[in-house]
Amino acid sequence: MTANAPETHPSDETLRGQRVGDFSLRHIGADESAQKAMLDVVGYESLDALADAAVPSTIRQEEALALEDPRTEAEVLAELRALAKKNQTAVQMIGQGYYDTITPPVLRRNILEDPAWYTAYTPYQPEISQGRLEALLNFQTMVQDLTGLPIANASLLDEASAVAEAALFMRRANKKVKEGAILVDSEILPQSLAVLQGRSEALGFDVVVIDVANGLAQYEGDVVGLVLQQPGVSGVVRDLKDVIAEAKGRGAMVTVAADLLSLTLIEAPGLQGADVAVGSAQRFGVPLFFGGPHAAYMAVAKGLERSLPGRLVGVSVDDAGLPAYRLALQTREQHIRREKATSNICTAQALLAIVASMYAVYHGPDGLTRIAERVHGHARSLAASLAGAGLELLHDAPFDTVTVSVPRRAADVVAAAKERGINLRLAGTDAVGISADETTTEAVIADVVAAFTETLGLEGELVSADAAEGFEIPESTRRESEFLTHPIFHSHRSETQMLRYLRKLSDRDLALDRTMIPLGSCTMKLNATAEMEAISWPEFASIHPFAPDEQTVGWRELISGLEDDLAAITGYDRVSIQPNAGSQGELAGLLAIRGYHLANGDSNRDVCLIPASAHGTNAASAVLAGMRVVVVATAEDGTIDAADLTAKIEANEGRIAAIMITYPSTHGVYDGDVRDVCEAVHAAGGQVYIDGANMNALVGLAQPGKFGGDVSHLNLHKTFCIPHGGGGPGVGPVAVRKHLAPFLPGDANAWHGGADVPVSASRFGSAGVLPISWAYVKLMGGAGLTRATQAALLAANYVSKRLADYYPTLYTGQSGLVAHECILDLRELTAKSGVTAEDVAKRLIDYGFHAPTLAFPVAGTLMVEPTESEDLGEIERFIEAMISIRAEIDAVAHHEIDLEASPLRRSPHTAAAVVDSSWDRAYSREEGAFPGTTSRQDKYFPPVGRIDGAGGDRNLVCSCPPIESFEN
Numbered sequence: 001m002t003a004n005a006p007e008t009h010p011s012d013e014t015l016r017g018q019r020v021g022d023f024s025l026r027h028i029g030a031d032e033s034a035q036k037a038m039l040d041v042v043g044y045e046s047l048d049a050l051a052d053a054a055v056p057s058t059i060r061q062e063e064a065l066a067l068e069d070p071r072t073e074a075e076v077l078a079e080l081r082a083l084a085k086k087n088q089t090a091v092q093m094i095g096q097g098y099y100d101t102i103t104p105p106v107l108r109r110n111i112l113e114d115p116a117w118y119t120a121y122t123p124y125q126p127e128i129s130q131g132r133l134e135a136l137l138n139f140q141t142m143v144q145d146l147t148g149l150p151i152a153n154a155s156l157l158d159e160a161s162a163v164a165e166a167a168l169f170m171r172r173a174n175k176k177v178k179e180g181a182i183l184v185d186s187e188i189l190p191q192s193l194a195v196l197q198g199r200s201e202a203l204g205f206d207v208v209v210i211d212v213a214n215g216l217a218q219y220e221g222d223v224v225g226l227v228l229q230q231p232g233v234s235g236v237v238r239d240l241k242d243v244i245a246e247a248k249g250r251g252a253m254v255t256v257a258a259d260l261l262s263l264t265l266i267e268a269p270g271l272q273g274a275d276v277a278v279g280s281a282q283r284f285g286v287p288l289f290f291g292g293p294h295a296a297y298m299a300v301a302k303g304l305e306r307s308l309p310g311r312l313v314g315v316s317v318d319d320a321g322l323p324a325y326r327l328a329l330q331t332r333e334q335h336i337r338r339e340k341a342t343s344n345i346c347t348a349q350a351l352l353a354i355v356a357s358m359y360a361v362y363h364g365p366d367g368l369t370r371i372a373e374r375v376h377g378h379a380r381s382l383a384a385s386l387a388g389a390g391l392e393l394l395h396d397a398p399f400d401t402v403t404v405s406v407p408r409r410a411a412d413v414v415a416a417a418k419e420r421g422i423n424l425r426l427a428g429t430d431a432v433g434i435s436a437d438e439t440t441t442e443a444v445i446a447d448v449v450a451a452f453t454e455t456l457g458l459e460g461e462l463v464s465a466d467a468a469e470g471f472e473i474p475e476s477t478r479r480e481s482e483f484l485t486h487p488i489f490h491s492h493r494s495e496t497q498m499l500r501y502l503r504k505l506s507d508r509d510l511a512l513d514r515t516m517i518p519l520g521s522c523t524m525k526l527n528a529t530a531e532m533e534a535i536s537w538p539e540f541a542s543i544h545p546f547a548p549d550e551q552t553v554g555w556r557e558l559i560s561g562l563e564d565d566l567a568a569i570t571g572y573d574r575v576s577i578q579p580n581a582g583s584q585g586e587l588a589g590l591l592a593i594r595g596y597h598l599a600n601g602d603s604n605r606d607v608c609l610i611p612a613s614a615h616g617t618n619a620a621s622a623v624l625a626g627m628r629v630v631v632v633a634t635a636e637d638g639t640i641d642a643a644d645l646t647a648k649i650e651a652n653e654g655r656i657a658a659i660m661i662t663y664p665s666t667h668g669v670y671d672g673d674v675r676d677v678c679e680a681v682h683a684a685g686g687q688v689y690i691d692g693a694n695m696n697a698l699v700g701l702a703q704p705g706k707f708g709g710d711v712s713h714l715n716l717h718k719t720f721c722i723p724h725g726g727g728g729p730g731v732g733p734v735a736v737r738k739h740l741a742p743f744l745p746g747d748a749n750a751w752h753g754g755a756d757v758p759v760s761a762s763r764f765g766s767a768g769v770l771p772i773s774w775a776y777v778k779l780m781g782g783a784g785l786t787r788a789t790q791a792a793l794l795a796a797n798y799v800s801k802r803l804a805d806y807y808p809t810l811y812t813g814q815s816g817l818v819a820h821e822c823i824l825d826l827r828e829l830t831a832k833s834g835v836t837a838e839d840v841a842k843r844l845i846d847y848g849f850h851a852p853t854l855a856f857p858v859a860g861t862l863m864v865e866p867t868e869s870e871d872l873g874e875i876e877r878f879i880e881a882m883i884s885i886r887a888e889i890d891a892v893a894h895h896e897i898d899l900e901a902s903p904l905r906r907s908p909h910t911a912a913a914v915v916d917s918s919w920d921r922a923y924s925r926e927e928g929a930f931p932g933t934t935s936r937q938d939k940y941f942p943p944v945g946r947i948d949g950a951g952g953d954r955n956l957v958c959s960c961p962p963i964e965s966f967e968n
């Protein structure tokens with residue numbers, strides 16, 4: 001309860017036995033009578049009886065979740081306000097990779113706060129994702145133009161991990177020098193260096209920091225790659241052409257970590273000879289968020305696209321020959337390549353990349369240049385004023401950042417500025433850094449100058465930008481080349497145009513605000529408005545990750561509270577919320593295991609056992625943690641093959657580092673013998689990693705920390721209500737038992753080697769979205785969370801039972817029940833009719849649905865996870881669509897219609913296709929567009945027909961196509 005809550009609150013009253021304002025009744029879609037009807041079909045008396053039958057007694061938790069009582073939405077918002085009040089906003093001039101920015105309100109409200117954008121899933125089904133794919137293609141085009149490199153991906157997790165990815169990329173792609181060091185500019189951001197060093201240690205390559213001003217001769221060994229920072233952490237802008245040429249002369253590849261805004265004034269790294277550019281797109285309209293989520297970018301030179309990590313949007317054509325977007329070159333990704341993937345990244349930062357791209361669309365090249373020039377003017381004004389007062393600057397070529405030498409007085413100056421409400425960067429004991437940004441005003445610059453002169457007893461006055469001389473960007477590095485020339489960056493200057501563009505794109509997509517998204521393993525549940533509201537409050541959103549502790553009291557209270565709640569839920573001892581995706585949680589967990597073995601002197605333990613059915617990120621993460629993947633077979637019934645497990649353990653005696661298992665398994669069932677598996681691996685000296693992506697089947701019923709796990713990651717963007725954002729943000733907390741706690745990730749900004757290897761740029765990763773999960777737990781309480789799990793079990797078992805006669809469920813566990821998802825097996829139908837699971841996925845679009853998970857974990861199947869948030873009406877609508885599709889499959893099987901001519905194969909149907917006057921298909925227009933009971937009023941028409949993915953990969957185009965190509 002908050003201090004100012006009234007004594008008798010309406011929530012204390014009850015209505016028909018239910019607490020008024022009980023949020024769990026809003027979160028859970030099916031009400032009591034609907035649940036009764038569903039239980040009847042499944043064959044159980046009550047939710048408790050169903051859970052007792054489904055969940056093996058060997059793993060059931062004995063006690064109810066020890067969480068605080070549930071709050072109403074009003075109460076939770078009041079508590080969040082009280083926490084927000086404990087944070088202090090300030091003028092943020094710390095810089096070091098994070099800069100304040102103005103989020104145009106039209107973008108804040110219509111992207112960040114609009115469920116049409118934030119509740120969308122990753123665009124694997126491209127026909128219903130054209131809007132967000134276009135926005136992400138704009139992002140790629142923007143990055144390509146600014147960096148001068150032809151291929152850019154659709155975001156990475158943060159700048160520090162992007163630098164690490166770039167180093168690994170150079171090690172993969174360099175054909176001239178295959179082994180050798182990664183040299184790193186001494187001007188690199190400290191957090192990037194720490195994350196890179198953490199990665200290099202696990203993989204066993206050298207990272208050597210050098211002062212590039214003295215050339216590369218100082219390092220004599222082989223060099224695979226060089227990483228430069230432009231502008232440097234001190235703010236210096238240097239002409240890097242010579243050092244880039246020198247590195248390339250030695251066979252090295254070159255990465256430039258570059259600030260995107262500065263690239264409007266500084267020549268593109270690609271044109272200076274760099275092979276790779278990485279960095280953060282945060283200052284393009286994305287709030288500081290106490291460290292994240294922010295989109296990082298990566299761009300590479302021609303011919304290197306197949307080694308690129310992360311998602312890549314490309315242009316292909318649909319069945320009518322019109323341009324259409326889809327994810328390109330997916331064969332690089334972990335879903336297919338597993339331990340040979342280009343990286344472990346799955347969820348990236350799509351929503352934030354979309355905001356950044358729209359910031360560029362809204363401002364255009366001229367607007368961005370004006371913003372950059374103003375920022376640069378403030379930096380020059382600052383440099384001239386401080387130099388005029390007699391202070392020594394570390395360099396005289398700033399873009400936005402000036403670093404001032406103040407021997408032994410740095411802390412005093414920073415404290416004086418703080419008194420004035422301004423945060424500066426303490427760069428050791430002898431220097432202070434000041435970064436200007438889009439929000440900086442002349443008055444702020446005057447205040448900063450005064451903080452220096454008053455503290456140090458100097459005379460000085462403000463020199464305006466116009467009068468500042470001698471602090472220019474070096475002539476040889478000034479930007480000459482054009483950028484953002486595509487019409488899309490020139491046609492949305494008015495707010496009306498911008499608003500309509502955003503609406504047009506979001507209307508092309510199917511997100512949770514229109515339909516259930518029954519994606520197995522992804523848990524697309526409600527992202528409640530009350531959970532979302534706090535994230536854009538300035539007291540949360542405008543806090544710099546390196547702000548002094550006394551300004552972040554509320555943030556840290558919220559975060560440690562959430563970590564404690566997650567520990568209580570999972571049965572582990574400690575939780576770190578630092579990893580900013582499930583994949584990074586896996587890496588953090590595996591690095592903890594590695595650190596533990598090394599600390600015990602077990603340096604031979606490098607084998608990671610992974611079941612054949614595991615998510616692709618598991619294998620890719622194991623490789624990044626320096627482990628060897630050994631695959632364990634799946635038994636007939638979908639469980640881990642016990643004989644194969646024994647054989648693999650014996651074959652690798654003394655070398656087992658870990659097993660990674662998903663529980664309930666990716667097959668959607670609770671394996672009854674999971675304790676035996678854990679014990680066998682423990683007996684062999686290994687640690688047990690339980691992938692917690694399926695925690696929605698466990699919360700309140702069983703705890704991985706208690707039934708054998710040593711470490712798990714969770715996906716807060718699955719189980720704990722952070723929206724999927726069209727492919728990110730995510731949060732992948734890592735939870736451990738006590739013995740692994742010393743190995744949880746530490747603060748990259750303060751890390752100097754040690755067991756607590758950081759995985760993200762900032763201490764609390766994607767802190768900005770944590771209020772969502774915090775609110776969810778508080779709103780539900782222990783009993784509500786447990787009921788949600790039971791309701792999720794009920795929904796999945798209901799779908800499985802109702803569809804049993806049409807599509808058999810591949811695996812069931814004890815009592816013939818599934819867990820929170822079910823795999824519908826289409827392989828026999830495909831054998832009989834030729835209709836594939838993909839045809840069914842595409843045909844569901846005509847019925848207005850997003851497809852279930854296709855071909856994972858078993859090819860030829862669809863994995864359905866309805867979640868607890870769907871009501872019975874929506875679940876029935878889905879079931880009816882699936883039954884109606886079964887009749888269409890039968891028509892093909894019985895040769896009533898040819899497969900190629902069938903509505904299944906020719907789905908999805910665009911409006912243009914069904915109104916075409918030359919319609920000559922073997923079925924009616926009505927059957928095409930309005931199959932079954934599809935609503936005439938609320939019809940969703942996909943903007944494109946079925947897309948040719950392979951064709952697009954053969955002829956790769958990954959930037960905005962010319963407008964004319966859309967003319968029909």
Ligand SMILES: *Cc1c(COP(=O)(O)O)cnc(C)c1O
Binds near residue numbers: 583730
């Ligand atoms: C989603 C998922 C992951 C990866 O999580 P990301 O946040 O996308 O990196 C890992 N394992 C399983 C089983 C998953 O379903």
